[in-house]
Amino acid sequence: MDKKELTRECIRIENQILKIDSNEPDVKPIIDGIINIDEFLSSKFKIMWILKEPNGLQDNKGGGWSS
Numbered sequence: 048m049d050k051k052e053l054t055r056e057c058i059r060i061e062n063q064i065l066k067i068d069s070n071e072p073d074v075k076p077i078i079d080g081i082i083n084i085d086e087f088l089s090s091k092f093k094i095m096w097i098l099k100e101p102n103g104l105q106d107n108k109g110g111g112w113s114s
Contacts, residue, residue: 053084 064076
């Protein structure tokens with residue numbers, strides 16, 4: 048996969064994530080650019096670990112970064 052294909056696929060996935068609806072009006076998906084495409088493509092081994100799903104619940108509101 049080249050940079051153009053990977054960029055296109057990342058955008059497609061982000062658009063799918065943004066379609067996720069919540070029952071809570073203040074809770075929205077966070078898109079944070081988790082992958083650095085240039086670094087990923089230039090690495091010898093292609094392993095990616097995604098370890099955290101952000102959920103900053105404060106005052107019964109979510110979807111933000113916790114402090």
